[in-house]
Amino acid sequence: MSGQPLLIFAAKAVGILAVVLTAATYATWAERRVAAWIQDRIGPNKTGPFGLLQPIADVLKLFFKEEIVPSPVDPLLHFITPGIIMTGVIAATALIPFAENLTLADPPVGVLLLLGISALSGYSVILAGMASRTKYSLLGSLRAAAQVVSYEIPMALAIASVVLMAGSLSLVDIVKAQSHLPFAITQPIAFIIYLIAVFAETNRAPFDLPEAESELVGGYHTEYSSMRFAWFFAGEYAHVVIASALITTFFLGGWYGPGPDGVWWFAIKTLFFVYFFLWVRWTYPRTRYDQLMKFAWKVLIPLGLLNILITALIKIWG
Template structure:
């Protein structure tokens, strides 16, 4: 057990780091999308538009905190907080360097899976509580999508667990000192990335929002800071998934020459940018196509991966 002061420093560092990064991502995503789409993106507020997230935050905070009269008020208010809280809680178990990290849980991976499972309620409850048909359809889609992708998200990680022999994320990182798990666990890596995308409902998995058809889906009725929570929650979710990919498959802080935290940051940013690139380049499948893809392709691949890994570990380990 580390001293309390160090513990607090870790907590504050992670919290501030994640929130700053999430806000910065709003800028990064808009600039990157613009770059890939032959336009400029936000470039007026501050140097290169860097203060755009601040302006956005002020705008959202200054808006009237309004709840539609037809909404189910308590649930409507709680829903955006759920996604925000669960994503931030998940960061507690993410080891950034040997020294930085909030808690060192032996069930770290399970804790993360539990938190994402809880986070799925956010979209479902928001869609239900809004009392609007578009939001309801968005919520329905969110329920179907998140629940089915949850199943093999967990399964895809079991290969890693088998190889590392632990649910503790620090142990998993340490187990990759010689070989990153992306090599032996490539199938698991792909499945987890797809599931992670679905979990954060980013394009091509943004069916719950689906602007062209459902207007804004589950958060159609939200405005002001409650909308802002979904917004920042989504970006924090991207950071979470990217940092978990780093931890689980890319050896976390391991890397030559550079300090560990920088390696962690670079690896995470790589995936964040990749997620943004996906958004710029792909179309949106229909929700039934997505379900079929999940159950018919992803789930068997995840199961197969687990079986093969377990068999190999059994054969080699003895």
């Protein structure tokens, strides 16, 4: 917030947050429409034009549903965990450079701060299962804990190559380093590793094992109902939106694009990746748990390390 009046900064912050949360809300609508389209159905189309009021109807329904707190739960943990996921997503929003002059905060350690926030938001899933004290939730949490810790490493390794290329830990500098060529082209391996790891970090199919409904009922959020469940649900989609925005930032050159640069390029790229998340979910089967872990430790991490080594060598002698 260098130099700008506090009021304008606050207005910007609220505006950006509103846009991101609206995008997250409509991601739930998009999920259902895309799923229907891929499965040759129609999907929700009765509430408003094209069913656009469906998310609002859903939220209202969840507000008025009875909130059931099962007796064995740990009340305090059960109460605070749904908030953690949203807190993480909202904190990450502050760091994303939407356009040249539309960034709320650009700390010199932005990339690391983002990794830290991502690490902390994993707690929502882990604590939700521990607070519930039922086997399905606990198994979901166990899977989530191992998965989040494992996939953070390839994700960080992929970002490290990007940081090497850009020579800076600031997100704005990383986007600026891509003004000619996005890192998706110059760093294809890092791009693919990051893309895969992000699916695991957001608990989305094919890596949605912490909430695999065929094995674990609802996984970590089995014992949540009403608005507390809605927080998890909204958090997942907000996470998808933020993750797409980060892919855009790290690998697709943010606001740069062919033709006039600006926030619209950022929006188009982000929306494409939100669609990509949905597309993968409805076309790709869920992996088995041991395959998921082996893939992280035996494929992604060595590949990520090798990629960093090659990138560093090219940086020195290239």
